[in-house]
Amino acid sequence: MNRAEYLILRNLVNGPKGYWQLIRNMDIDIRTFQDSLKGLLEKEIIDHKAGFFSLTKSGLSEAKRFGFSGFRSIVCPDCGGKGISLKPFMEILERFEELVKFRPRAISEYDQGYIEPKDTVARVFLMYELGDVEGKEIVLLGDDDLTSLALLLTGWPKRVTVLEIDERILEFINDVKTDKGWDNLDLIRYDVREPVSDKLKESFDVFFTDPVETREGIRLFLSRCVSTLKGTEGVGYFGLTHLEASRAKWHTIQQDILNMGFVITDIIRNFHTYLLNRDDILNLGLRVVKDAPVSVNRPDIDFYTSNLFRIYAIKKPEPILKDKVELGRDLYFDEEAYVTRK
Amino acid sequence: MNRAEYLILRNLVNGPKGYWQLIRNMDIDIRTFQDSLKGLLEKEIIDHKAGFFSLTKSGLSEAKRFGFSGFRSIVCPDCGGKGISLKPFMEILERFEELVKFRPRAISEYDQGYIEPKDTVARVFLMYELGDVEGKEIVLLGDDDLTSLALLLTGWPKRVTVLEIDERILEFINDVKTDKGWDNLDLIRYDVREPVSDKLKESFDVFFTDPVETREGIRLFLSRCVSTLKGTEGVGYFGLTHLEASRAKWHTIQQDILNMGFVITDIIRNFHTYLLNRDDILNLGLRVVKDAPVSVNRPDIDFYTSNLFRIYAIKKPEPILKDKVELGRDLYFDEEAYVTRK
The missing domain is CATH 3.40.50.150 (Vaccinia Virus protein VP39)
Incomplete structure (x- = not known):
């Protein structure tokens, strides 16, 4: 599983997410992201309904393999990760x-x-x-x-x-x-x-x-x-x-x-x-x-x-x-x- | 004036500072920092008394040339510049x-x-x-x-x-x-x-x-x-x-x-x-x-x-x-x- 797939899975453990939110949560170029998303859909690790991606049963067991427990971003809420305060x-x-x-x-x-x-x-x-x-x-x-x-x-x-x-x-x-x-x-x-x-x-x-x-x-x-x-x-x-x-x-x-x-x-x-x-x-x-x-x-x-x-x-x-x-x-x-x- | 000298001057506009505080406030290797400090002392742009460096009269006019108005660091107080929150x-x-x-x-x-x-x-x-x-x-x-x-x-x-x-x-x-x-x-x-x-x-x-x-x-x-x-x-x-x-x-x-x-x-x-x-x-x-x-x-x-x-x-x-x-x-x-x- 490549990095893009790993990050997509980690993001979906918390529940369904839309396309744009997934892009925002990656550090992956869009071309690779699209390819990885496509691969995961084809392998039925994720599915897509009503504008949201979510993990399938097989996706859930993949996620378990990585021990994903529900990612929460800890980017500093004060500076947004910029490191300086205005x-x-x-x-x-x-x-x-x-x-x-x-x-x-x-x-x-x-x-x-x-x-x-x-x-x-x-x-x-x-x-x-x-x-x-x-x-x-x-x-x-x-x-x-x-x-x-x-x-x-x-x-x-x-x-x-x-x-x-x-x-x-x-x-x-x-x-x-x-x-x-x-x-x-x-x-x-x-x-x-x-x-x-x-x-x-x-x-x-x-x-x-x-x-x-x-x-x-x-x-x-x-x-x-x-x-x-x-x-x-x-x-x-x-x-x-x-x-x-x-x-x-x-x-x-x-x-x-x-x-x-x-x-x-x-x-x-x-x-x-x-x-x-x-x-x-x-x-x-x-x-x-x-x-x-x-x-x-x-x-x-x-x-x-x-x-x-x-x-x-x-x-x-x-x-x-x-x-x-x-x-x-x-x-x-x-x-x-x-x-x-x- | 090189970067080290510039940063030393900027730091001293706010008032006298000790040796270790100046090092902490630089992004300069210590060897270059020491050389620059020495140069500024020799040129009487700064002086050193009772453990503190400060600007001389000529240092103050140099500082004025850069428009230094009293630097205050704005590193995020919440994360210390790390970008994440614990x-x-x-x-x-x-x-x-x-x-x-x-x-x-x-x-x-x-x-x-x-x-x-x-x-x-x-x-x-x-x-x-x-x-x-x-x-x-x-x-x-x-x-x-x-x-x-x-x-x-x-x-x-x-x-x-x-x-x-x-x-x-x-x-x-x-x-x-x-x-x-x-x-x-x-x-x-x-x-x-x-x-x-x-x-x-x-x-x-x-x-x-x-x-x-x-x-x-x-x-x-x-x-x-x-x-x-x-x-x-x-x-x-x-x-x-x-x-x-x-x-x-x-x-x-x-x-x-x-x-x-x-x-x-x-x-x-x-x-x-x-x-x-x-x-x-x-x-x-x-x-x-x-x-x-x-x-x-x-x-x-x-x-x-x-x-x-x-x-x-x-x-x-x-x-x-x-x-x-x-x-x-x-x-x-x-x-x-x-x-x-x-």
Whole structure:
């Protein structure tokens, strides 16, 4: 029995669960999850009725073999597993939530999908906790989460630069910038397929990006970010799912990170929860729905999460990709893309 | 200004701090920390009086340059940054604390030093949360923390095997085993310089080890553990400090991990706090005291922490070292060992 099957069984010992809840409780890529679910259904270890999966008699005896006694998650209820508490800075969260009320709608053309506002703010405070915000020059490659606004609200960074392809987001941030009079916030329209300008190269202490998750795409995003760092001791943060990036893909990404001169200092599981449009998930013909082994309903929870990586340069960082690239839709889409739209 | 200097300044903006508190608040190896402290003292950015470091006038203006406004750590007060809560299982913690009351004293000959009992139990529950305990065959290479007892108290593992060089620890665990009638706990005297026996090879689902932190030592510990895993999807947990393993050393360790067929899935900062003997720290001639740029007092806090790694095999794991090795004290001691005894 593989890990996905093991985790599915463990989850069903407590009683029936829906498709989206199972995905939320796995650390497995969706393709493997679907395959495992299919296998368990075929072997009649689980069955599916009225939108819920449950253990069959044979499933119950399999579960007994592992000694499953009814799993209860013990993720810290206070911090949600992030390891930091926002309580001392709730006012910043409130101000951020106020600011982003009228943000532009996410569009799948750019692989956009917002995370919860509290996760954006938590990200900024984690960076603060780890000594990567105060007095720092910070670059964000893509900012549909509006991390720049959360950073500026703290008053701590020396400078924040946003590189973003979507004019709507640039305009939205610019309106806030004008309103607040923030002169240490730079907004630059930028297409990741182009190298960054010489002016941006080797200019920043810290980067954040939430890259696309194809192998070439993430290599490209990280390379562009890496080229903006000043040198040794440069720090990067990025999000990575386990849902659309298999552990095998993680391996190539981690090898890229080491090859570019970085070490991984932190990986925080499920740091971000995405507020994806639930109707879109059901209706856009995504593989997470289309290729499921059963007929799937509209998501009843926010099932899509990502992990937060922090990396640190032990020598002068070297991007793997330096030149212009010609990637089209394959920048966004590969055989593991099950929620990202083709 | 390097990262260590930056973090020292940030810590002193709030007021004077002692040597051990500064170490606790860094994520820097002790050698670099000492060098940076020395540099700041020489440049008169900080001074040292009556056991406390503080900012000089020039230090204050440096701090102003970074906009430091008085750092307050926001590590989650509920879970201490571990991301999990023991509250549903407090009874196990109490029973564990009872069991380990009369544990053998740590001896530096084997690089021993216990972590807080609650950290041992938290480690077991993190492994549980991540699906690596129930019904699993688990091997522990070295068990001065008595993780085996915490694992068995839960009743969840299929089998736990302890490989340990110290007879006192084996006897202590064996006494508990006899008392409890645990027949799924195996105790084996083992010297890491020898390959594991054929009987142990490819026999386990999960390993845990808290290795020595020399490059060769950690490679050896991880290789031995890796050789015990059944295959793809095998999981390993281990502790690693940033105090005696520089980020450069982390890089070689992470490369070893990838080379052996694993991906890193989680790195949780400061998961373990060590209860080192404070008199020993002061009196044993350790470099953390001897090479400090000022005269150092007995530690007033538990300053020594380590990070918890989880790794996952994406293919059949391959140990780097397979044969007997002849490492002597250099197994334990290298140029970054500042608390480990020569």
